Each structure stands twice: as structure tokens, then as C-alpha cells.
Amino acid sequence: GVIYHDGQFDDSRLALNLAQTAIEQGGTVLNYFNVKQFIKAENKIAGVIVEDTLSKKEFEIKAKVVINATGVFSDAVQQLDEPGKESTITPSQGIHIVLDKEFLPGKAAIMIPHTDDGRVLFAVPWHEKTIVGTTDTLVDDIDAEPIARDEEIEFLITHAARYLTKDPTMKDVRSIYAGLRPLVKNTAKKTAEISRDHSIIISDSGLVSIVGGKWTTYRKMAADTVNTAAVHAMLPYKECITNELKVHGAVDTDGITGTDYYYGSDLPLIATLITENLTYADVIHERLPYRKGEIVWAVRNEMCMTVEDALSRRTRALLLDAAAAVEASQVVAELMAGELGHDQHWIETQVREFKEVAKTYLPSVNK
The missing domain is CATH 3.50.50.60 (FAD/NAD(P)-binding domain)
Structure with a gap:
């Protein structure tokens, strides 16, 4: 085998940090x-x-x-x-399935360079879970919430079983999510x-x-x-300053464990916020690592105004365990309503709308 070094990141958290950096600049x-x-x-x-x-x-x-x-x-x-x-552009859909960490213990990822149909398959440790992906499917419809196809899910489960510590089944899948790649249009027959x-x-x-x-x-x-x-636009010339610019929160995270690493330099501020209320240290769900104080932080400091954003883009609960995220939505909505001054109707609407979005993330056994 061959060992090589690669990088990984959290897309929505980086997008948020870039927005925060823009404000600071x-x-x-x-x-x-x-x-x-x-x-x-x-x-x-x-x-x-x-x-x-x-x-x-x-x-x-x-x-x-x-x-x-x-x-x-x-x-x-x-x-x-x-x-x-x-x-x-030619939109290409890629999906991922999320499994518990036990399917890929350790810190190393696995790359399978050639599957039966010539695709590349990855199994990657991420937020104390295992992500398996991806697919490369040409799609015609562009949607803000693309939906994984049954054949894509089956492809990942079948091939993952050949390489992981345990053979996963649909019952083991914690979440399923899809994304669209904005590929520049050309004459190639395959999006890959x-x-x-x-x-x-x-x-x-x-x-x-x-x-x-x-x-x-x-x-x-x-x-x-x-x-x-x-x-x-014939604007005055300015030298680009972003090449070496650190994004909001940039700090050495080697000593930070668990999900806290992506808060970076904001972590001490969150720790202080959690001392405001004894319940802020409680997790929002027993299967999720996120504390109530992190939801409050997201509302106060991360432009979070909806339950979907709190559970999908500020925390990654929906992607890590969709069923647990659905069960946590009521608690999250109540926390946010308290911060934003919203009423019971808002809470009920937010929970209902989040559950509707979450349907496509839930494995079929949980729907």
C-alpha cells in the first residue's frame, strides 16, 4: 500500500469563517x-x-x-x-453516507483508486464519524437540496463493505447527503x-x-x-492581500479534541458564554456532541436565524446523525426563540420545516 498526506475541512464552517473575515476586513x-x-x-x-x-x-x-x-x-x-x-456549467452530483467511527477506527482515511466502474472511493474520518463517498452523476435539475438516488446509496454501501472493518448495511447509515459540483461545461461525455x-x-x-x-x-x-x-470596472489598482490572510478563528488546533476544533480562537469565548447558564453545558441530544451554549453562540455571533442553519451549517448535526438532529430540533428551536424573541408559532414552524428538509438525509429505515 501507499500512504500519502491530504487535507480535510468543514465546508460550511469555512464559508462562515470567510464571511466573518470579510466583516473584520x-x-x-x-x-x-x-x-x-x-x-x-x-x-x-x-x-x-x-x-x-x-x-x-x-x-x-x-x-x-x-x-x-x-x-x-x-x-x-x-x-x-x-x-x-x-x-x-454542467452540474454533477456527488453523495456521501455517514457511518459510525467503528467502521473506520483510527485517524487514517482509505482511498480506493478504481472501483468496478472506474470511480474513486474514499472513506474518511470526520467529526468522530466515517464518511464514505463519493459518486459522480450527471444531473439536469439544480436544487438547493439535491437528493441522493437509491442506486448511488447502494453503490457506496456495496463497495464500502469490501474495505471497511465491518460490512455496513442501510441500518448502519446515520445520514445521507448530496451536493452538486459546478463543473465548467465542455464536450466530455462523463462528468468525471x-x-x-x-x-x-x-x-x-x-x-x-x-x-x-x-x-x-x-x-x-x-x-x-x-x-x-x-x-x-477601471477601479484603482490594489495589491491582493488575501494570499497570506488568516481567516477568522485561525489558531493552532493540534491540542483541541472533539468537535471544538473548528471554533479556533473563538473557543475561549464560547467557554465563557456557557458559564452564563448551567444548562448551556448540556448537549442538545445524547447522540450529538453539540452543547446548548453552541446554539446560543451561533445565534449571537454567527448570523444563525433558522433551526436548519443551526443543525446543518453551524453544527453539522444533520449530516452526522439525521435522526438525532430531528429529535433535537425542538430543543434547538426553543433555545433560538428565547434568543431571538420568537413565539410558539415560530418554534412549531421551524421544527416542521426542518423535519421536512431532514427527510432526504434520513436512511430509509428511519423515514
């Missing part, structure tokens, strides 16, 4: 806002009309240049600018053959779109896009 971040249409002057984009999805209020934001960095939704945004514009590189497109009206790419190269993608946008 003087930027303004709008969470829960959707772009409805572009503002144009003499056929050139001069800003956007956005909607606050929580209050349903609309706002106009003027801009010297607008960047479209929306992943698989890039085509939809470009078509707001140019109705009928040909698509620029399409480049993961990024491309920058400037429309006639001046919309700067970045398509393709991957998390691994996000800093390069950002620098290329901002530099291109600045030149196009």
Missing part, C-alpha cells in the same frame, strides 16, 4: 438575502435588487461592479442578466472527465461570473475574479 455581509434582478443604466449593470428572505422586504444596492460567484446557480444568475443565455478548473466570464452588461472551480483553490479563484472585476 471592513466588508458588509448580508445573510438570507436573494438577488431578484439587476439594476441597469444604459444597458450596463449598476447594482442589484435583493430580497430579505426572512422579512420579505426588498432593497436596492448600487455597485460599480457585480460579481456572480454562486456555484451551481451561476447560470440562473447569468440568465437574470441575459434571458435565454446558454448554460456555462470534466476539469475542476475555474473560468471567468464577463457579460456585455458587465456582470463578472466565475464558474467551475473547487474549494481547494478558492483563494486563487477569488484573487483572479476580483482582479478581473477591478480591471473591468
Whole structure:
């Protein structure tokens, strides 16, 4: 066998930390806002009309240049600018199943370079669980909550059984989740053959779109896009400062155990918050590592306004144990309502909406 070193990260936590870093650098971040249409002057984009999805209020934001960095939704945004514009990306779906740590004890991951149909399979330790993935399936429909297909799930379970310490079955699966890759469109017949590189497109009206790419190269993608946008908008030249910029929370985490590592330098502040209330040290569910105080922290400091965000994107409860996350949703909703000043109707609505989202994460034995 061959041992090599690779990296892993937590996507939603990094996205949050990048937003926090932008704020610390003087930027303004709008969470829960959707772009409805572009503002144009003499056929050139001069800003956007956005909607606050929580209050349903609309706002106009003027801009010297607008960047479209929306992943698989890039085509939809470009078509707001140019109705009928040909698509620029090919969406590819990848799914993962989550198993208990006992299926892959230790800290090392496993990579199977060639499955029966030539795919690459990974089994990776993550947040005290084992993630098995992934698939590469061409899809036509782009959805904010893509759904794993039965054949994809069966593929992962069948192949994982050949390599893991124990043979997993559907009963062992704690969560199933899917994501969409925004691959740059080309003539390749298989999505696995399409480049993961990024491309920058400037429309006639001046919309700067970045398509393709991957998390691994996000800093390069950002620098290329901002530099291109600045030149196009004839803005004053500024040297890129993000190459060595540390993101919010950056600290050596070697001595931090469990799920706490991703809070980084915020960890002492969370520890202080937990002392405010004796119940904040209690976990939100016996099968989940997250404490009530972390939910309060997410509301106060991480722009968290919904139960789904708390259980899916601030903690990773939905991805690690979907059934436990569903059972914890009532407790989480009550905590958040207390912080945000919401009533019982809000609690009931949030729990109901979260359970609806969670259905596609639950293994069939729990539905």
C-alpha cells in the first residue's frame, strides 16, 4: 500500500469563517438575502435588487461592479442578466453516507483508486464519524437540496463493505447527503472527465461570473475574479492581500479534541458564554456532541436565524446523525426563540420545516 498526506475541512464552517473575515476586513455581509434582478443604466449593470428572505422586504444596492460567484446557480444568475443565455456549467452530483467511527477506527482515511466502474472511493474520518463517498452523476435539475438516488446509496454501501472493518448495511447509515459540483461545461461525455478548473466570464452588461472551480483553490479563484472585476470596472489598482490572510478563528488546533476544533480562537469565548447558564453545558441530544451554549453562540455571533442553519451549517448535526438532529430540533428551536424573541408559532414552524428538509438525509429505515 501507499500512504500519502491530504487535507480535510468543514465546508460550511469555512464559508462562515470567510464571511466573518470579510466583516473584520471592513466588508458588509448580508445573510438570507436573494438577488431578484439587476439594476441597469444604459444597458450596463449598476447594482442589484435583493430580497430579505426572512422579512420579505426588498432593497436596492448600487455597485460599480457585480460579481456572480454562486456555484451551481451561476447560470440562473447569468440568465437574470441575459434571458435565454446558454448554460456555462454542467452540474454533477456527488453523495456521501455517514457511518459510525467503528467502521473506520483510527485517524487514517482509505482511498480506493478504481472501483468496478472506474470511480474513486474514499472513506474518511470526520467529526468522530466515517464518511464514505463519493459518486459522480450527471444531473439536469439544480436544487438547493439535491437528493441522493437509491442506486448511488447502494453503490457506496456495496463497495464500502469490501474495505471497511465491518460490512455496513442501510441500518448502519446515520445520514445521507448530496451536493452538486459546478463543473465548467465542455464536450466530455462523463462528468468525471470534466476539469475542476475555474473560468471567468464577463457579460456585455458587465456582470463578472466565475464558474467551475473547487474549494481547494478558492483563494486563487477569488484573487483572479476580483482582479478581473477591478480591471473591468477601471477601479484603482490594489495589491491582493488575501494570499497570506488568516481567516477568522485561525489558531493552532493540534491540542483541541472533539468537535471544538473548528471554533479556533473563538473557543475561549464560547467557554465563557456557557458559564452564563448551567444548562448551556448540556448537549442538545445524547447522540450529538453539540452543547446548548453552541446554539446560543451561533445565534449571537454567527448570523444563525433558522433551526436548519443551526443543525446543518453551524453544527453539522444533520449530516452526522439525521435522526438525532430531528429529535433535537425542538430543543434547538426553543433555545433560538428565547434568543431571538420568537413565539410558539415560530418554534412549531421551524421544527416542521426542518423535519421536512431532514427527510432526504434520513436512511430509509428511519423515514
